[in-house]
Amino acid sequence: MKYRRFGKTNLNISVFSLGLMRCCYSEKQLFDTVNKALNLGINHFEMAKAYGKSEQFFGNFLKQSNINRHDIIITTKLTPPDTQKGNIINIQESLDNLQTEYIDCLAIHGINTEDHWQQLLTKDSYIYTLLEAKKQGKIKYLGFSTHGNLDVIKKTIDTNLFDFVNLHYYYFFQRNYPIIELAKEKDLGIFIISPADKGGMLYQPPQKLKQMCHPFTPLALNYRFLLNNSAITTLSLGAANPEELLTPLQVADQDFPLTKEEKDTLIKIEDSLKQTLDTQKCSQCYQCLPCPENINIPEVLRLRNLGVGLDMNDFARYRYQMFENAGHWFWGNKGDKCTDCGECLPRCPEKLAIPELLRDTHDRFQGSQGRRLWE
Incomplete structure (x- = not known):
């Protein structure tokens, strides 16, 4: 497993991160998958209040395991509420669910529209509550995930409020390349969302694409395309069980430039x-x-x-x-x-x-x- 600096956070994150969206309905399933991920070198785990009981299950894992809290990095995501009071409740709920005193990385879940960006700029914006929580040490670093257009993402980054961004960018969707460059310039950590699934359902590619990519697999080639870019810190891996970790992590140490054959x-x-x-x-x-x-x-x-x-x-x-x-x-x-x-x-x-x-x-x-x- 390779590790990269997560932008200005200076966190040293594994190039693959385990997203808990698909194993958030069974505690045993999550425990087994997280244990396997740790054994394979993954140190970054991403969840959200919207992802079933991912926070609660992971909190139970932390309590029952022997792992040192400082050896792992937790990202969770909160959908912005309408009031600052609601945001305070959400942060505390996540801390209670996770049974931890701090969240390494908290992401605003979905700054997708012009209205979402404008909401950051209002005098009573929820962002001030998050910044205060950051000062108190409840949140170490603040970021956002986005499905927005280039203009919305650029303006959000240019607020200089954030330490990292969760972004859609893959070989078959390169529209957000200017954002990769801007985030690099601003020294933001870059977390690529769902490269296997949203990147083209590459875990079950059609025969034509498989033949075209041989001797590589379409999934491995997409991972290599992303890891080849040193500005990108980590790729989300949404395994539902321990076995689903094995194939993607075959390229976890291959972050060198693309070969001529690739x-x-x-x-x-x-x-x-x-x-x-x-x-x-x-x-x-x-x-x-x-x-x-x-x-x-x-x-x-x-x-x-x-x-x-x-x-x-x-x-x-x-x-x-x-x-x-x-x-x-x-x-x-x-x-x-x-x-x-x-x-x-x-x-x-x-x-x-x-x-x-x-x-x-x-x-x-x-x-x-x-x-x-x-x-």
Whole structure:
């Protein structure tokens, strides 16, 4: 296991972190998985009040195990309440659940919209309660997780209130690269959220992608793509049991630059996308936005790129079904809401037939209603 400095916190964190979202409903399951993670060198554990009984179970683990509290790093997340009083209650609840005197890293769970950012700036913002808790030593470091757009994330970082950021960034979603660079400049710790699942359901890739990545696996290649970037501190690993730790951690000591063979494989993937999609490939420039019908056009077309171009249909269907069902966590209407207004067409540098592609994506991936994993 490799370890990296978590930005200005100066914490030395394992390059893989155990997220407890998928083992938060069984205490024995969590105990077994955490014990295995510790034996494999993981020292950072992430949970949230929204993730079942993850805090309570982990607190019981701390109480019953022989581990030194100072040898592990705990991150938990709180969804912002409407009042400062509510925030005080939440912090104390987390401390009580975890049976600890301090939380190493507390993240605001979801600064996703312009309103969320504006809330930080109000004179009675909950942020002052968190900063006071930080002064008191109840919280060591403060960060935020985000599903927001580049502008919202950038403005949140530029408040200079935070020590780290939990971010979506993967080989198949590189839109947030400017945020990686900004966070590096600001010396923020960078925690990548769900690279296996949100990164493309790479634990069960389609045959086409497996063949294209050989002799690597798509999952290992995505991990290597991320670990190759020294600005990134740690990757979330959402194991549900001890066995699910083994395959990802095979690359836990491979944080060196990408090899020529790995680079050639990534080029092969891009070439295949271009050849398969031809004139229908969306380059993700985002110039088509805003859409009058609130369709998240770039994300819809990204999913079409992956589904049509690389046979990643299960992933495209899984994510597409989140539209209209996950609020600000995954914003936007589905492609069938397009009214052919044509506003996006002159803004598209590739001259894509966007309304047709939106409807085609909907026909391919509409399926049934989706939910966020922790719901």
